[in-house]
Amino acid sequence: xxxxxxxxxxTVVELxxxxxxxxxxxxxxxxxxxxxxxxxxxxxxxxxKDVARILTELRQRELANKTTK
Numbered sequence: 001x002x003x004x005x006x007x008x009x010x011t012v013v014e015l016x017x018x019x020x021x022x023x024x025x026x027x028x029x030x031x032x033x034x035x036x037x038x039x040x041x042x043x044x045x046x047x048x049k050d051v052a053r054i055l056t057e058l059r060q061r062e063l064a065n066k067t068t069k
Contacts, residue, residue: 019055
């Protein structure tokens with residue numbers, strides 16, 4: 001996943017696309033883990049945090065747009 005500085009370089013549309021991809025990936029990983037435990041459960045935590053990073057960046061931009069208006 002991208003670091004926060006790399007997320008800032010993306011547009012809002014790209015962030016939303018990335019969010020959909022990460023959420024889909026997390027869902028697949030959860031199902032895979034339910035059926036047969038994955039080798040590294042840390043992957044679940046990492047994906048969850050990646051989704052949170054993207055959501056945080058989107059929210060910060062939303063708030064920044066409100067204060068500038």
